[in-house]
Amino acid sequence: MSTIAVIGAHGTIASALIDELACKHQIIAVSRTHVPSSTNVQCLTVEDYTEDNIEALAQHIDQGSLDAIIVATGFLHDKSYQPEKNLEALSSSHFLKSMEANCLVPMLFFKYLIPKLKQHSLTLAVALSARVGSISDNRLGGWYSYRSSKAALNMMIKNTAIQLKRQKRQTCVIALHPGTVFSPLSSPFKKQNSQWQQPQQCAQKLVKVLINLELSDSGKIFDHNAKEIQP
Numbered sequence: 001m002s003t004i005a006v007i008g009a010h011g012t013i014a015s016a017l018i019d020e021l022a023c024k025h026q027i028i029a030v031s032r033t034h035v036p037s038s039t040n041v042q043c044l045t046v047e048d049y050t051e052d053n054i055e056a057l058a059q060h061i062d063q064g065s066l067d068a069i070i071v072a073t074g075f076l077h078d079k080s081y082q083p084e085k086n087l088e089a090l091s092s093s094h095f096l097k098s099m100e101a102n103c104l105v106p107m108l109f110f111k112y113l114i115p116k117l118k119q120h121s122l123t124l125a126v127a128l129s130a131r132v133g134s135i136s137d138n139r140l141g142g143w144y145s146y147r148s149s150k151a152a153l154n155m156m157i158k159n160t161a162i163q164l165k166r167q168k169r170q171t172c173v174i175a176l177h178p179g180t181v182f183s184p185l186s187s188p189f190k191k192q193n194s195q196w197q198q199p200q201q202c203a204q205k206l207v208k209v210l211i212n213l214e215l216s217d218s219g220k221i222f223d224h225n226a227k228e229i230q231p
């Protein structure tokens with residue numbers, strides 16, 4: 001049985017992933033909200049995703065005990081901020097909040113949890129990104145902060161993959177676009193013609209992508225159908 005850390009465990013996609021994985025794997029579910037522990041699911045709660053808290057949390061996880069890390073945190077909008085329709089709507093506070101939630105937090109989890117991965121078997125470090133973070137795929141514009149923070153995450157993932165390859169680590173680091181899924185993050189932006197998935201359907205597809213990954217995939221961005229997305 002493998003051990004998988006799922007970060008942002010209270011989130012819609014994270015919860016569905018935990019439901020999908022917990023029948024076969026041991027899950028360490030990390031959240032700012034209490035997630036009840038259940039068969040194969042141990043919850044670790046942090047007040048906020050500061051670097052100090054993430055470092056302290058990592059001390060509860062044994063060195064060499066993890067097979068996979070899945071970071072499923074993310075931020076698009078809240079009461080104060082809506083995705084920017086134009087440059088005039090850009091604000092430093094919105095941009096910095098997006099960068100922190102969508103890029104810095106996943107990378108801090110990688111920083112402190114990658115050393116906890118097993119050393120001599122193929123392991124995974126996965127962060128949920130978004131197709132809109134692809135610069136080459138950007139045809140509509142808008143959503144300045146969200147797009148940029150996901151593009152930055154994709155770059156950080158590529159960097160990490162290069163470093164781990166040099167260190168001859170057997171860790172495949174990828175960014176994963178989950179597709180469009182009903183969740184508090186996305187539902188306010190529902191468009192008639194997009195292909196919406198239920199969280200469980202999405203989780204099943206994501207797990208299928210993950211079990212087929214090879215070390216040579218490290219540094220890439222994939223969607224929920226295992227199709228590579230260009231940066």
Ligand SMILES: NC(=O)c1ccc[n+]([C@@H]2O[C@H](COP(=O)([O-])OP(=O)(O)OC[C@H]3O[C@@H](n4cnc5c(N)ncnc54)[C@H](OP(=O)(O)O)[C@@H]3O)[C@@H](O)[C@H]2O)c1
Nearest residue numbers: 008009010011012013031032073074101180181183185186
């Ligand atoms: N839903 C979609 O259609 C869609 C499409 C493309 C990409 N994605 C990506 O998929 C991931 C999961 O999205 P979701 O749809 O499951 O969203 P969600 O239900 O809103 O869950 C996101 C989770 O991220 C954490 N979070 C929220 N605000 C945060 C902040 N300011 N700083 C750090 N963490 C924060 C929370 O986890 P805790 O409360 O457990 O701490 C929250 O439950 C995100 O990275 C999102 O960008 C989603």
